[in-house]
Amino acid sequence: MDFKVINTDGKARRCSIGTKRGSIDTPAFMPVGTNGTVKAMSPDEMKDIGAEILLGNTYHLYLRPGTDVISKLGGLHKFMNWEKPILTDSGGFQVFSLSTLRKIEEKGVQFRSHIDGSPHFIGPKEAMKIQGLLGSDIAMTFDECIPYPSTYEYAVKSVELTTTWAKRCRELQNEGQALFGIVQGGMFKDLRHKSAEEILGIGFDGYAIGGVSVGETKEEMHEIIDYSAPLLPSGRPRYLMGIGDLGDMLRAVDAGFDMFDCVMPTRNARNGTLFTSAGRISIKREEFKYDDRPLDPDCSCYACRNFSRGYLRHLFLSREILSMRLNTYHNLCFYLDFFRKMRTAIEEGGFNQFKDRWQPVFDKSYPDNGS
Amino acid sequence: MDFKVINTDGKARRCSIGTKRGSIDTPAFMPVGTNGTVKAMSPDEMKDIGAEILLGNTYHLYLRPGTDVISKLGGLHKFMNWEKPILTDSGGFQVFSLSTLRKIEEKGVQFRSHIDGSPHFIGPKEAMKIQGLLGSDIAMTFDECIPYPSTYEYAVKSVELTTTWAKRCRELQNEGQALFGIVQGGMFKDLRHKSAEEILGIGFDGYAIGGVSVGETKEEMHEIIDYSAPLLPSGRPRYLMGIGDLGDMLRAVDAGFDMFDCVMPTRNARNGTLFTSAGRISIKREEFKYDDRPLDPDCSCYACRNFSRGYLRHLFLSREILSMRLNTYHNLCFYLDFFRKMRTAIEEGGFNQFKDRWQPVFDKSYPDNGS
Numbered sequence: 001m002d003f004k005v006i007n008t009d010g011k012a013r014r015c016s017i018g019t020k021r022g023s024i025d026t027p028a029f030m031p032v033g034t035n036g037t038v039k040a041m042s043p044d045e046m047k048d049i050g051a052e053i054l055l056g057n058t059y060h061l062y063l064r065p066g067t068d069v070i071s072k073l074g075g076l077h078k079f080m081n082w083e084k085p086i087l088t089d090s091g092g093f094q095v096f097s098l099s100t101l102r103k104i105e106e107k108g109v110q111f112r113s114h115i116d117g118s119p120h121f122i123g124p125k126e127a128m129k130i131q132g133l134l135g136s137d138i139a140m141t142f143d144e145c146i147p148y149p150s151t152y153e154y155a156v157k158s159v160e161l162t163t164t165w166a167k168r169c170r171e172l173q174n175e176g177q178a179l180f181g182i183v184q185g186g187m188f189k190d191l192r193h194k195s196a197e198e199i200l201g202i203g204f205d206g207y208a209i210g211g212v213s214v215g216e217t218k219e220e221m222h223e224i225i226d227y228s229a230p231l232l233p234s235g236r237p238r239y240l241m242g243i244g245d246l247g248d249m250l251r252a253v254d255a256g257f258d259m260f261d262c263v264m265p266t267r268n269a270r271n272g273t274l275f276t277s278a279g280r281i282s283i284k285r286e287e288f289k290y291d292d293r294p295l296d297p298d299c300s301c302y303a304c305r306n307f308s309r310g311y312l313r314h315l316f317l318s319r320e321i322l323s324m325r326l327n328t329y330h331n332l333c334f335y336l337d338f339f340r341k342m343r344t345a346i347e348e349g350g351f352n353q354f355k356d357r358w359q360p361v362f363d364k365s366y367p368d369n370g371s
Numbered sequence: 372m373d374f375k376v377i378n379t380d381g382k383a384r385r386c387s388i389g390t391k392r393g394s395i396d397t398p399a400f401m402p403v404g405t406n407g408t409v410k411a412m413s414p415d416e417m418k419d420i421g422a423e424i425l426l427g428n429t430y431h432l433y434l435r436p437g438t439d440v441i442s443k444l445g446g447l448h449k450f451m452n453w454e455k456p457i458l459t460d461s462g463g464f465q466v467f468s469l470s471t472l473r474k475i476e477e478k479g480v481q482f483r484s485h486i487d488g489s490p491h492f493i494g495p496k497e498a499m500k501i502q503g504l505l506g507s508d509i510a511m512t513f514d515e516c517i518p519y520p521s522t523y524e525y526a527v528k529s530v531e532l533t534t535t536w537a538k539r540c541r542e543l544q545n546e547g548q549a550l551f552g553i554v555q556g557g558m559f560k561d562l563r564h565k566s567a568e569e570i571l572g573i574g575f576d577g578y579a580i581g582g583v584s585v586g587e588t589k590e591e592m593h594e595i596i597d598y599s600a601p602l603l604p605s606g607r608p609r610y611l612m613g614i615g616d617l618g619d620m621l622r623a624v625d626a627g628f629d630m631f632d633c634v635m636p637t638r639n640a641r642n643g644t645l646f647t648s649a650g651r652i653s654i655k656r657e658e659f660k661y662d663d664r665p666l667d668p669d670c671s672c673y674a675c676r677n678f679s680r681g682y683l684r685h686l687f688l689s690r691e692i693l694s695m696r697l698n699t700y701h702n703l704c705f706y707l708d709f710f711r712k713m714r715t716a717i718e719e720g721g722f723n724q725f726k727d728r729w730q731p732v733f734d735k736s737y738p739d740n741g742s
Contacts, residue, residue: 035685035686035689035691036682036685036686036689037686037691037693039691039692039693040692040693040696041693042673042693042696042697043677044673044677064685064688064689065660065681065684065685065688069660069661069685072661072663072681073661073663073679073681073682074663079679079681079682079685080682081677081678081682289436289440290440290443290444292443292444292445302413302415306414306415306452307452308444308450310436310440310443310444310450311407311444311450311451311452313436314406314407314435314436314440314450315406315407315408317435317436318406318407318435320406320408320410321410321692321695321696322408322410322411322412322413324692325411325413325692325696326413
């Protein structure tokens with residue numbers, strides 16, 4: 001994996017990550033394809049709207065259809081017909097957030113499937129094996145994502161475990177697959193510092209901050225973001241996991257982060273919440289009933305070029321599949337386009353003005369983490 | 372509306388219907404866009420796969436979003452971004468099959484919405500007004516579709532009412548909109564004959580057979596199809612309403628019918644039942660788990676060119692939106708392609724061989740009217 005810092009503007013960075021399946025311009029937003037598909041989108045559409053990398057969820061794919069199926073059908077890229085880079089998470093986050101009856105051991109986690117209750121075990125060894133069979137371009141270390149709030153004592157132990165697991169993952173890194181280490185530590189700055197030191201000590205192709213947006217206040221989140229970014233080396237990609245609020249990402253880019261993933265644009269789309277250059281819109285509102293204007297007059301996506309707000313409202317109220325399609329298409333376009341503009345702003349040394357232009361829009365219109 | 376018989380082969384006809392929004396080659400299959408969208412498809416995709424005409428449901432669109440909304444947003448074509456011809460049904464069938472608490476009067480039907488129970492009234496006058504505001508290219512007369520079985524006495528009265536309503540619709544025919552009359556009569560041949568005489572006597576741009584596939588046996592259905600086709604004039608389009616089983620349509624084309632509509636390819640797709648040149652497939656079956664072959668090796672649609680049966684099975688079991696999209700795309704492609712082949716066979720005088728080739732496949736593999 002090749003990494004180049006092309007430009008900086010303040011702490012914001014314009015970088016490029018090279019992989020054998022294509023390069024990724026950063027700051028980059030990675031749409032989430034949980035079950036081997038970005039919900040409601042076709043891979044052709046993902047390419048059309050300019051996605052350069054997708055995220056696949058190890059936990060979900062391991063449970064269904066199963067690693068053996070994807071492996072026998074040629075790996076995740078071929079399975080889902082996506083030729084560009086894929087990053088897989090390690091399954092850690094989902095094991096802790098979705099499964100039931102977890103038991104954490106030195107070697108990993110015993111848990112029951114959220115689909116059928118069947119018993120499973122995933123630790124660093126299993127996570128690396130699964131990600132190897134999926135054949136992603138970037139794998140993540142298996143980590144413990146602690147709940148919010150957690151006691152300091154619990155967080156100390158968890159950081160230790162995460163370091164142990166990270167070492168094991170590094171030893172088992174798959175040939176031809178980049179591996180990113182994950183820094184944990186909850187809301188405790190000294191533990192974030194300790195975790196970063198230990199993870200950096202092991203040495204990875206890139207570094208991520210995990211365990212953010214787990215229920216803490218926006219203020220706590222922003223503090224951890226600002227505190228964590230400089231802990232990570234400037235010569236490697238910095239990935240802030242699971243943060244997808246546009247205002248938060250803008251702050252995180254300003255702090256020096258490069259990569260992001262979140263279900264927010266896709267999940268919100270299916271719930272009828274749409275992102276526009278004038279703010280957030282709930283398409284089901286009565287005011288759009290007879291509205292013949294495009295959703296976002298400043299957007300040139302397929303949905304905005306071809307349909308009225310009145311039609312989009314009708315599709316949503318009728319629970320039509322095309323509603324989820326057009327809403328998702330638009331929201332992802334808006335996100336990817338926003339990142340494109342952000343990259344240009346950094347290239348041109350205008351990131352501060354860009355931030356001043358957009359931060360108030362998002363802080364006003366996007367008050368929470370979506371529905 | 373312009374109608375030309377280009378070729379005949381036995382009783383099968385290869386015709387062309389000209390409208391101001393484009394011509395329709397027949398035999399034609401009309402995909403159903405109930406709520407102003409063919410479920411799971413975009414209008415661009417409908418164009419790509421070669422659909423020349425869509426069917427819109429007056430009853431559904433009248434209830435939601437409401438005729439006023441579609442009218443204010445520029446009519447149904449503009450509303451759903453479909454420039455080619457649209458045929459609207461009259462709402463009659465749905466008033467009788469979906470609504471509750473119906474009361475049939477001389478002037479129309481009082482009923483309650485299946486969505487929210489609100490009271491409504493649709494008769495010939497209302498049906499013509501709604502279809503005029505929707506702006507479809509072909510409208511249908513408001514008719515009574517009687518249940519199966521019905522008594523002879525009830526069917527006699529219903530045919531009378533349908534004729535009265537048809538006359539009223541003809542008087543109120545909208546400028547620039549073709550109007551088709553509908554022949555009813557249940558399973559009684561003499562009543563079918565009487566209804567045809569009366570409807571033909573009024574004089575319409577085209578003629579339809581309604582009240583078929585309402586619960587009768589296949590034998591009864593085939594008898595009515597064979598009996599009814601020659602009752603309709605050869606100089607006008609003949610439309611067999613609501614029949615979408617491939618074997619049944621093959622028989623009906625053989626009897627001289629030109630136009631068809633049915634939710635079968637789209638509804639079956641969403642239920643995982645897929646049509647292929649080797650017969651019907653249930654994509655959820657265990658046997659496809661590791662199957663890396665395309666769904667139908669003889670099909671060149673987007674789904675068959677890009678994805679394996681194993682992937683389609685996974686999407687279906689995961690209830691992913693892309694499953695409904697790819698399945699629908701394929702089934703509609705298969706249907707439209709089948710009609711293309713049927714038209715070529717008639718043009719080349721090879722319809723009998725075509726029928727011999729395909730009838731056994733459908734009779735074996737498609738034993739019922741779908742799920």
